Amino acid sequence: MSAHLSPDTFSDLAAPVPEEAAGPERTVPAEATAGPEATGGPAGDPLSEQAGALRRRGLRRFLPAPVVHVGRLLVLALVVEYLVVPQIAGTRDAFHTLLDVDPVLLLAGVALEAASLLAYTMTTRSVLPAGSDPGFFRLLRIQLATLSVSHCVPGGSAAGPGLGYRLLSAAGVDRTDAGFALATQALGSALVLNVVFWVALVVSIPVWGVSPLYLGAAAVGVVLVGLFVGLVLAFTRGAERAGLVIYRVADRLPLVDPEVVRNHFFALGVRMTELGRDRRSLARATAWAVANWLLDAASLEVFVGAFGHWVNPDGLLVSYGLANVLAALPVSPAGLGVVEATLTTAMVGFHTTRAIALFGVISYRLVNFWAPIPVGGAAYFSLQVDPAPGVAARRWARVKRRVAHAAAPLARGRRGGGRLTTTMGAMTSRPGTRRP
Numbered sequence: 001m002s003a004h005l006s007p008d009t010f011s012d013l014a015a016p017v018p019e020e021a022a023g024p025e026r027t028v029p030a031e032a033t034a035g036p037e038a039t040g041g042p043a044g045d046p047l048s049e050q051a052g053a054l055r056r057r058g059l060r061r062f063l064p065a066p067v068v069h070v071g072r073l074l075v076l077a078l079v080v081e082y083l084v085v086p087q088i089a090g091t092r093d094a095f096h097t098l099l100d101v102d103p104v105l106l107l108a109g110v111a112l113e114a115a116s117l118l119a120y121t122m123t124t125r126s127v128l129p130a131g132s133d134p135g136f137f138r139l140l141r142i143q144l145a146t147l148s149v150s151h152c153v154p155g156g157s158a159a160g161p162g163l164g165y166r167l168l169s170a171a172g173v174d175r176t177d178a179g180f181a182l183a184t185q186a187l188g189s190a191l192v193l194n195v196v197f198w199v200a201l202v203v204s205i206p207v208w209g210v211s212p213l214y215l216g217a218a219a220v221g222v223v224l225v226g227l228f229v230g231l232v233l234a235f236t237r238g239a240e241r242a243g244l245v246i247y248r249v250a251d252r253l254p255l256v257d258p259e260v261v262r263n264h265f266f267a268l269g270v271r272m273t274e275l276g277r278d279r280r281s282l283a284r285a286t287a288w289a290v291a292n293w294l295l296d297a298a299s300l301e302v303f304v305g306a307f308g309h310w311v312n313p314d315g316l317l318v319s320y321g322l323a324n325v326l327a328a329l330p331v332s333p334a335g336l337g338v339v340e341a342t343l344t345t346a347m348v349g350f351h352t353t354r355a356i357a358l359f360g361v362i363s364y365r366l367v368n369f370w371a372p373i374p375v376g377g378a379a380y381f382s383l384q385v386d387p388a389p390g391v392a393a394r395r396w397a398r399v400k401r402r403v404a405h406a407a408a409p410l411a412r413g414r415r416g417g418g419r420l421t422t423t424m425g426a427m428t429s430r431p432g433t434r435r436p
Contacts, residue, residue: 148376
């Protein structure tokens with residue numbers, strides 16, 4: 001009923017009722033003669049409530065509820081990280097630190113972070129077979145879209161590769177090659193990070209001593225390295241036994257073909273063996289992974305240096321490796337909060353003032369964590385607008401099939417109508433027939 005109410009309706013309700021028309025049994029509600037103050041003002045207006053409901057319904061129509069909730073959490077984290085946390089360092093120290101910032105070094109930090117993303121893309125490209133290479137620019141957009149998802153949801157290290165696998169498959173990469181490339185990149189990069197961290201620890205412990213945080217990072221690193229070694233042995237040495245175990249597990253899962261799962265496992269084992277024999281490709285992939293981590297660490301060093309202090313290389317790599325190893329724990333998206341707290345605390349332990357460490361880390365994370373989210377969203381949209389040539393051809397063929405299927409009844413009707421018209425014309429042209 002509220003959908004048909006109008007201002008005239010409310011004016012009629014508000015008009016006084018004559019006594020003779022009201023009668024002894026007819027009474028006028030107090031709400032009808034009262035003004036907005038008595039009825040609660042605009043909040044009690046049915047039209048206002050309906051408009052608010054329509055606006056809320058329109059927002060939910062474009063954004064699902066989980067996306068809205070995650071967006072609110074990210075906005076809250078952004079406000080806390082960039083408006084609340086800097087106050088901990090002290091207003092006076094923060095003001096002087098911001099006045100001394102070097103904008104040229106900030107731009108250099110952004111350039112180093114961009115170079116790190118390029119090396120990250122080349123790591124994936126170096127483990128793809130030559131026939132499955134979708135091109136550098138397309139692969140870069142796929143990696144940015146993957147990072148965007150990984151930075152938005154907790155446990156993004158699982159959701160991001162899932163999107164990357166789908167985008168690589170849509171770009172024409174063989175599914176086995178896509179899964180192998182993503183798995184090799186993730187595990188290989190984690191192994192390289194732990195090697196860099198342990199080398200920095202060996203160099204820094206005699207000078208700076210041991211911190212309790214090193215034990216937690218060491219435990220996480222041991223688990224990651226053990227997982228990597230176990231997978232390599234399963235793919236290369238115990239493929240038959242591991243394949244049998246995988247078949248039995250997959251056989252108990254609904255909607256899963258155990259034979260297909262086992263065949264994919266054997267195909268991944270073949271790819272792993274081929275990569276191990278190709279020393280040049282393996283060295284190239286390792287070099288790009290090392291470049292990715294070192295360029296990212298250099299970006300952090302430059303961002304901190306922009307505020308007036310340069311961290312020792314060993315202290316920088318220990319702080320950087322410690323934060324990124326602990327970020328592997330599925331506590332928050334891409335270690336949000338964990339990385340910031342660990343980097344700031346570790347750098348203060350390496351004789352960096354708290355204000356400089358805080359602003360340097362915040363500036364670094366603005367480019368390292370937050371910037372890939374909108375950039376990755378734009379990259380994903382560009383992949384949908386400009387798909388791979390094979391995907392575009394398949395989509396166009398699918399559209400033509402649908403158009404032909406939709407137009408088939410109309411074409412049949414036209415052919416039937418033509419035969420009917422021809423028949424009627426023949427009948428009316430016969431001798432002895434009369435046209436109407």
